[in-house]
Amino acid sequence: MSGEASTSDAGSSKTAKTSTAKGTLTTLHSTATNQQWKINEKCLCYHGPLIYEAKILKIRVFTPEDTENGEIGPNFLVHYKGWKQTWDEWVTEPRILKLDEAGIAKQKSLSQSALAAQAGANAAAGKMKDASGKASTANASGASASAGGSTRSGIRKEGARGTKRAREDDDGHTARRSEMKLAVPEVLKVLLVDDWEAVTKNHQLVTLPRSPTVRQILSQFEDHVKTTTTSLPSPTLLTHTICSGLQIYFDRSCGMSLLYRFERHQYAEVRKKYITGPQVKIEESSDIEMSSIYGGEHLLRMLVSLPQMVANSQMDGESVSLVKEYVNELLRYLESNKDSIFQREYDTPSESYGNTVRS
Template identity: 40%
Template sequence: MTNKRPMTFEANENVLCFHGPLLYEAKILKTDWRVLDPPHGDEGACYLVHYRGWKQTWDEWVPESRALKMNEANLAKQASLKESYPGKKKTVPKTSTSTESSDRGKKRAKDTSVDKEEDFTKRPEIKVPIPDSLKAQLVDDWESITKNQQLVPLPKTPNVVEILDMYREFKKDKKAKSDEILQEVLAGIKAYFDRCLGNMLLYRFERQQYVDIRKRFVGKDDSEIYGGEHLLRLFVQFPMLIAHTSMDQDSINALRENLVDMLKWMQKNHKDLLLSEYENASPAYQSIVKS
């Protein structure tokens, strides 16, 4: 029997909640004692949370370890996480010397922005649930790099290409159906990884490492150098990435099914795919980054 101590949070309380490596404002809808990640997890205090500004389809039960009190210290931590984690760069609108043309430009820009927003909201939504043990890995990943100033040793073994091949063999042994679809999905994951790593998947502290490693391995793709830690970060970004494609609902459903299955496989094989300890960055590296 679990020793049920008093819960830290209450229903209707506003909190900060980890979703992937970032903290988001959320409201606790319900509280309960349950096992979130069977059969590996233990029973504990859990909370049904609604993320502020997100659709109800993103409501989820989370363990107490993912929730933080809404206070100044944790709000500062949220801001630090957001600043450290790679994201979209803001674009600066161009100016015009003509007032009339500037007004027309602003109107066109506004109309275009509205159209894009309407198109975006009409696109099919994809939700890729990440197992709680892998979410914990993402949090540890962030802390190791941004707080402890450590790095993933590169080139990583197994790398992303090798991980995708391992998963392909796993599905082959399971006599999985729709092998052609699986091949397309894995090829798509590799393409997304190679396209996104340098722009979206690196923390600020890792960027100098990226510059250095690309000089050493000029003829290789990023997916042949980086491994599961950065692949897991890509899975966090997939809902946003896919929302900006022209995929139909059937294609999205097939992709989501394969992504969810692969995450479960990564969870079961995390000891072979993901680091338990990161390497300390050298004083010389830290000096370059700070300068």
């Protein structure tokens, strides 16, 4: 994902027409892009590492008092074509594009780059297997096809019997999903168990804001990939895109699925302090996301949950395989730098905090 997908400018738009609901608009004119947006308009939207067709369901200007799940300023509630309604989300204008020739060209270019990179990686892997005498590319493809009618990357061969649509229509038809199996290092599995025990059994909390934050970790990982020899496909081209996508996934899922019950009050306090509180200035909070407050502990929770998130998306098999390679590399990076990324001792909250949580 390009930098467009992860930045926002709360003051870059002005409203053209408002409806009766507070802060809700029927149309919005952006002074930054000179674009006009309307409810029910079809558009393109960044999600993860790729761009998908979507529809604008609502347009709303969020204030510090009622941000819900959106950032302060103009936001668009979008529904991704072919996705379940549970993936509807509020996004800022930098994440949406017009459904026109320029937008479609950008969507195709990003998709083709990802596919080309993965194809190169598959070809290289096949050559390595041939050289070692373990298996030939043809044998690998044949074995995969006989096992399930699919290629090594998880995409069914064209014309194969039993082929299903690789997406889920809005009418709720079930589609086959590409599996994303991660190789979580044993050290990180232990950290996950310790993290769970500290919060749920010992009633302790991760220190917030963390250092390094999720955003900083992903930035450091990006530098690591670009300056270190790895087997990852097209690191110069794809690393920033995938790291930006992971950051968006984290910001989207943090409050919804990455917290234990004992942490939810802390989450509410953090949002009030840094984002929604009456004392927070819009210019100070416009760039604040959960990825700039939470750290490695919650990032690791997200990464091990990522296969299920991907299963609920419409990401194609090639993209799943591509993201899997980068996430596995990220897991190895977390393992190698665990001492500087993960917190050793958790905080014990005040008695009043515990009383509030249990009340």
